[in-house]
Amino acid sequence: MSNTIKRGGFSSSFGVLAATLGSAVGLGNIWKFPSLTGANGGAGFLLVYLLATLVIGLPVMIAEITMGRAAKANPITTLQTLSPKKSLPWWLVGVAGMLASFLILSFYSEVVAWVFAYVFKAIGGSILSSDRHVTESAFSALISDPVQSLLWQWGVLVFIGGILLLGVTKGIEGITKKLMPVLFLLLLVLCAVSLTLPKVAEGLAFLFKPDFSKITSGVILTAMGLAFFKLSLGMGTMMTYGSYFRDDQNIPATTVRVMLADLFVSMLAGIAIFPAVFSFGFEPSAGPSLVFITIPAVFSQIPGGQLLMIAFFILASVAATGAMLSLMEVPVVILHERIGMSRPKATLLTIAALVVLGASCALTNNLLADFKLFGKNMFDLFDFASSNVLLPLGGISLALFVGWVWGRDNFQRALSNQGTLHNAAVTGAVFFLLRYVSPLLILIVMLKGLDLF
Numbered sequence: 317m318s319n320t321i322k323r324g325g326f327s328s329s330f331g332v333l334a335a336t337l338g339s340a341v342g343l344g345n346i347w348k349f350p351s352l353t354g355a356n357g358g359a360g361f362l363l364v365y366l367l368a369t370l371v372i373g374l375p376v377m378i379a380e381i382t383m384g385r386a387a388k389a390n391p392i393t394t395l396q397t398l399s400p401k402k403s404l405p406w407w408l409v410g411v412a413g414m415l416a417s418f419l420i421l422s423f424y425s426e427v428v429a430w431v432f433a434y435v436f437k438a439i440g441g442s443i444l445s446s447d448r449h450v451t452e453s454a455f456s457a458l459i460s461d462p463v464q465s466l467l468w469q470w471g472v473l474v475f476i477g478g479i480l481l482l483g484v485t486k487g488i489e490g491i492t493k494k495l496m497p498v499l500f501l502l503l504l505v506l507c508a509v510s511l512t513l514p515k516v517a518e519g520l521a522f523l524f525k526p527d528f529s530k531i532t533s534g535v536i537l538t539a540m541g542l543a544f545f546k547l548s549l550g551m552g553t554m555m556t557y558g559s560y561f562r563d564d565q566n567i568p569a570t571t572v573r574v575m576l577a578d579l580f581v582s583m584l585a586g587i588a589i590f591p592a593v594f595s596f597g598f599e600p601s602a603g604p605s606l607v608f609i610t611i612p613a614v615f616s617q618i619p620g621g622q623l624l625m626i627a628f629f630i631l632a633s634v635a636a637t638g639a640m641l642s643l644m645e646v647p648v649v650i651l652h653e654r655i656g657m658s659r660p661k662a663t664l665l666t667i668a669a670l671v672v673l674g675a676s677c678a679l680t681n682n683l684l685a686d687f688k689l690f691g692k693n694m695f696d697l698f699d700f701a702s703s704n705v706l707l708p709l710g711g712i713s714l715a716l717f718v719g720w721v722w723g724r725d726n727f728q729r730a731l732s733n734q735g736t737l738h739n740a741a742v743t744g745a746v747f748f749l750l751r752y753v754s755p756l757l758i759l760i761v762m763l764k765g766l767d768l769f
């Protein structure tokens with residue numbers, strides 16, 4: 317089926333970089349990365365994260381992109397095409413990826429919904445208060461209202477779906493090429509302001525001061541899990557984007573650039589947030605309360621705070637848009653190529669499915685507050701099932717597939733642009749990591765995530 321469908325693709329090298337970086341950069345950079353770094357030993361945690369990225373993140377990212385580019389197809393067809401023994405159901409890894417994308421989209425789209433709503437609240441000025449109780453009740457008024465929660469989520473889905481309808485080149489590449497420079501510009505402005513505040517040193521110390529006593533085995537595992545989520549790995553997102561890569565694109569160089577730029581964004585986000593948080597005497601809390609309760613209270617005390625707050629939530633919306641596009645592209649391209657639906661129909665069906673599935677997360681803080689499965693509400697359950705089960709399982713499967721099934725020759729040939737790039741040492745090292753090291757380490761992350769040891 318896929319051979320008969322004309323595929324879109326990224327048209328320029330900058331477009332490849334913008335789209336791929338757009339996927340990696342997301343809400344994860346804004347609340348997960350800085351607060352996890354600060355809470356887990358600053359520079360020490362950063363070092364562990366970097367190691368995890370080198371031995372797990374980069375090899376798996378290279379594997380996914382190389383496989384996608386070699387097969388030029390959606391994740392299910394890619395695994396089918398590259399598998400020498402068609403009798404073994406490797407394509408199920410693609411199906412698991414699609415499931416993971418639906419689960420992540422269900423809760424991620426709700427957080428993006430709050431971010432979008434906050435752009436308007438920041439413009440309207442209703443959250444401009446230095447009193448944390450005021451910003452706290454504004455946030456709880458939003459999330460406890462089922463109608464607002466659903467409508468904002470639907471708005472996000474339609475917005476992202478609308479961009480996807482423009483196609484891969486005009487939609488994903490075109491938009492991320494415009495958004496990435498805006499993202500960096502806004503971040504730099506916010507950092508510049510934050511660095512003028514009184515408690516800069518305290519904020520930076522929270523983020524960077526190494527405290528190696530905090531590096532426990534649990535923290536190492538947290539860093540590895542973060543590397544996975546941050547770089548959008550283990551669910552076919554990077555494989556799908558790889559299928560749009562140009563044949564002359566240098567994959568290892570691109571992945572290293574994406575990983576470094578993503579890290580840079582996380583660092584800048586931390587520099588923009590923590591000096592400000594400390595300067596006004598707040599606790600560096602993590603998760604939604606940092607973004608939706610503390611940040612508004614902090615910014616309202618800075619001269620020009622309303623504009624900065626608007627800039628901050630636009631920045632978060634920009635980051636979230638690139639990540640959402642990549643998440644939604646996975647089911648869209650699968651439905652398009654496997655079932656033969658047109659892209660518009662595939663996009664509409666994906667949105668419709670997410671309206672239903674996502675509602676369980678939009679209603680978690682209101683109508684479904686008491687509804688629990690396996691002891692968790694739907695929001696937490698989807699987060700847990702995707703991050704702690706499906707992504708690591710996908711990562712292990714993909715590493716094993718390349719290392720033991722697709723094999724060294726196929727992998728090296730595909731990775732080296734059919735022999736035009738002679739980086740045998742790099743490709744050999746990546747293959748070694750994929751075959752022996754990454755699967756084992758990911759397994760440890762997963763077992764820890766499941767509290768099995």
Ligand code: PFF
Nearest residue numbers: 340342343344546548553639
């Ligand atoms: N990398 C994104 C972030 O850090 O927010 C989240 C994400 C996007 C995870 C795409 C998985 C994915 F496929």
